[in-house]
Amino acid sequence: MSMEEWTVGGRGFGTLFIFFLIAGEVYTTFTFLGGSGWTFTRGAAVYYVPAYIFLAYVLSYWFVPKIWKYCKDNNLISQPDFFASKYKSTALGILVAIVGCVALIPYIVIQFKGLGIIVSQASYGTITPVMASCIGAAVVATYVMVSGIHGSAWTAIIKDFMILIVVIFLGLYIPFHYFGGIKPMFEAVELVKPELLTLPDAGFSNSWFTSTVIFNAIGFYILPTSFMVILSAKSAKGLRKNAITLPLYTILLLFIFFVGFAAITVIPELEAAQGDLALLMLAIKTFDPWIVGIIGAAGLLTALVPCSVMLMSSAAGLTQNMYKVIVPTASDKHLLTVSKLFIVLISLIALYFTITGGEAMAILNIMSYSLIVQLAPALFLSLQKNNMITKQGAFTGIVTGVVVVLIMTLKGLGIGDLLPHVPQWVQDINGSFVALIMNILVMFFVSLASKVFVSVKQPEYEDVR
Amino acid sequence: MKYIKLLIAVPFIGFLGLLPWANRIEPYILGMPFLLFWLVLWMVISPLLLTIVYKFDPDNKEGETE
Numbered sequence: 001m002s003m004e005e006w007t008v009g010g011r012g013f014g015t016l017f018i019f020f021l022i023a024g025e026v027y028t029t030f031t032f033l034g035g036s037g038w039t040f041t042r043g044a045a046v047y048y049v050p051a052y053i054f055l056a057y058v059l060s061y062w063f064v065p066k067i068w069k070y071c072k073d074n075n076l077i078s079q080p081d082f083f084a085s086k087y088k089s090t091a092l093g094i095l096v097a098i099v100g101c102v103a104l105i106p107y108i109v110i111q112f113k114g115l116g117i118i119v120s121q122a123s124y125g126t127i128t129p130v131m132a133s134c135i136g137a138a139v140v141a142t143y144v145m146v147s148g149i150h151g152s153a154w155t156a157i158i159k160d161f162m163i164l165i166v167v168i169f170l171g172l173y174i175p176f177h178y179f180g181g182i183k184p185m186f187e188a189v190e191l192v193k194p195e196l197l198t199l200p201d202a203g204f205s206n207s208w209f210t211s212t213v214i215f216n217a218i219g220f221y222i223l224p225t226s227f228m229v230i231l232s233a234k235s236a237k238g239l240r241k242n243a244i245t246l247p248l249y250t251i252l253l254l255f256i257f258f259v260g261f262a263a264i265t266v267i268p269e270l271e272a273a274q275g276d277l278a279l280l281m282l283a284i285k286t287f288d289p290w291i292v293g294i295i296g297a298a299g300l301l302t303a304l305v306p307c308s309v310m311l312m313s314s315a316a317g318l319t320q321n322m323y324k325v326i327v328p329t330a331s332d333k334h335l336l337t338v339s340k341l342f343i344v345l346i347s348l349i350a351l352y353f354t355i356t357g358g359e360a361m362a363i364l365n366i367m368s369y370s371l372i373v374q375l376a377p378a379l380f381l382s383l384q385k386n387n388m389i390t391k392q393g394a395f396t397g398i399v400t401g402v403v404v405v406l407i408m409t410l411k412g413l414g415i416g417d418l419l420p421h422v423p424q425w426v427q428d429i430n431g432s433f434v435a436l437i438m439n440i441l442v443m444f445f446v447s448l449a450s451k452v453f454v455s456v457k458q459p460e461y462e463d464v465r
Numbered sequence: 466m467k468y469i470k471l472l473i474a475v476p477f478i479g480f481l482g483l484l485p486w487a488n489r490i491e492p493y494i495l496g497m498p499f500l501l502f503w504l505v506l507w508m509v510i511s512p513l514l515l516t517i518v519y520k521f522d523p524d525n526k527e528g529e530t531e
Contacts, residue, residue, distance in 0.1 A: 183496035197490045197498045244515040
């Protein structure tokens with residue numbers, strides 16, 4: 001197997017195959033457990049998930065085929081390759097590989113956490129979550145090293161099929177069993193906690209929702225995983241076709257929310273901090289162990305499949321764009337070995353955060369996107385005919401954005417903390433907005449400065465068409 | 466039909482722009498509180514819009530092989 005074969009399947013995947021790979025993102029552990037969990041604790045705020053996913057598909061129609069075409073014409077197999085090629089800078093490629101990997105770690109943590117929750121709940125507490133996460137991590141890492149992206153695509157289809165049945169069954173059975181229908185269920189929620197059916201005036205408000213949805217929608221296809229799936233497509237036309245049908249697929253997330261809303265009145269004793277357990281707790285309360293077993297198995301697949309894709313694309317990025325730059329003489333076989341070592345390393349780092357951290361899955365998801373969206377300005381501008389951004393500008397802009405996100409996340413700062421006197425709706429805007437603005441300002445300023453002060457000739461846009 | 470791709474912006478403007486107005490429980494439609502229905506509505510409208518874009522998009526007539 002060559003690197004190209006292992007990571008992007010020799011660029012030969014048809015429309016249907018790609019559909020399932022992209023749609024895989026709709027049902028990950030994040031939506032399965034995190035989605036129902038956030039419905040339970042935050043109510044309508046959780047609508048941000050299908051909202052950003054369907055808008056990401058809509059947006060993809062415009063820019064995804066362009067990326068695919070450029071990468072195909074230039075034989076590129078990863079996102080860092082794309083940046084390195086567009087800006088003629090290997091340093092930028094290394095930076096993007098690192099940012100991509102860092103952004104994926106919270107996402108991998110979500111999957112490991114999910115594995116832990118599912119196994120410990122479905123074993124009725126016999127296996128501890130920590131032990132389950134460790135076993136899960138070992139299984140995923142081994143699986144990816146052996147099979148590459150082909151394995152993921154096939155399991156993705158089995159997984160989607162299985163999870164579809166489970167989720168539709170749960171989403172209909174539970175509301176009808178406990179309330180006699182969907183509407184009576186919502187009315188029951190309205191009686192107890194009406195505030196959960198709309199967005200609140202402060203906190204997870206309209207402006208939080210809108211800004212988060214926009215950032216995540218932009219970030220969706222910039223995540224190295226989705227980027228890699230794009231590249232494995234056979235044609236640009238196929239990608240456009242997928243963009244049309246995928247928003248409909250997102251509707252299926254509603255069934256997950258039904259489960260979460262039902263949990264609000266059926267298992268009110270569950271603590272808010274334990275929200276991610278809502279779906280499984282409700283299943284255990286409602287069904288016989290063997291059905292809980294099936295639900296658990298489907299849940300495991302939703303963690304394993306996306307996780308394998310994430311591990312592979314972050315490892316491939318680091319190998320191609322960091323290791324290979326440092327050791328240019330490495331053979332293809334040697335690189336494949338190195339990327340497998342990266343898989344082990346990344347798994348261990350993610351496992352560390354899984355065991356030590358306690359954030360809700362939704363918060364981890366937003367963190368991932370805040371980081372990856374910092375690549376967006378340089379990416380979108382590079383698709384324009386006359387890109388005025390220089391490699392120095394792109395580099396410093398991305399570094400600035402990522403550093404600001406990391407500082408704000410680590411210190412738990414939001415816009416309200418930085419600017420306490422602005423109106424509430426401004427305070428609620430997603431914090432990565434600040435990072436993005438600084439990113440763009442630095443990018444433009446440095447680009448201008450480097451054009452003036454650096455006499456080196458800037459790379460021109462290559463129009464490959 | 467060079468500008469047909471501008472239709473892509475419609476779901477963003479429509480769904481998110483009218484969100485403050487749609488952020489309500491009543492009326493229930495198809496058993497869903499209004500805000501949830503609003504979300505579903507745009508998930509259905511978007512593929513329709515994209516189908517129109519696809520039909521008129523000159524990029525699809527370049528004879529790319531499927």
